Amino acid sequence: MANDALELPLDVAATRPILEQIANKWAVLILSVLCTQPARFNDLKRRLDGITHKALSDALKRLERNGLISRKVLPTQPVGVEYTITALGASLREPFAALYNWSLANGTELTGAQLAYDGMRRNGAFKEEV
Template sequence: MNQTDCNDLKEIGKTRPVLENITNKWSILILTVLCSEPVRFNELRRRLDGITHKALADALKRLERNGLVHRKVLSGSPVSVEYSLTALAQTLQDPFNALYEWALKYGPEMAQAQLIYDAKHAEKLC
């Protein structure tokens, strides 16, 4: 794999639309939940604390349109819908797992930096 030079972003026009679709707050969380197994809509909503019905429905439609989520209607009473990762989305598992592990490891450090920043800026307001 080639190392990307962070100062040489000639391909930004190609990568920006892709990254905007997969790095959306809800998209990452939805894809992370779906990494382990297919999940029904309401179960997804329960596991994604704070997401509204509309936000989840919109995000799932966007992910399906982008070829990352498969939508399967399950017959029964009532009819339900199950979502799973496509083969394309499965290629994101390693990067998303790395981000998740990074967030667990460095989240406290970020929280501390936020407190320091907020304290400095609160002093300037006084």
């Protein structure tokens, strides 16, 4: 490895179950929204373009189960629920911000690489794997 490269041990058994809970697209986006302020279910659904009711409900339950968000029933008619990020969830703010900023800075390059790859595949530049 290069001298300036960060060397990390690869403990897949220890990290995979955790990353499966926090690194999916909806979890990252939900936590990013809740980092700024608490939100109700329909507010989250409006802000997360493309998420289905079921996907949001399932993701919120997973995040609550993992201690990353808390759920508070509001004394309103009809009964409302507000979701708030916990201290554990807020500890993901910095890494998620870095990932978000990376995606903004590199999205065009990523799209260009995808288009180049797809063009080479269409033109037969790759041998099919067996």
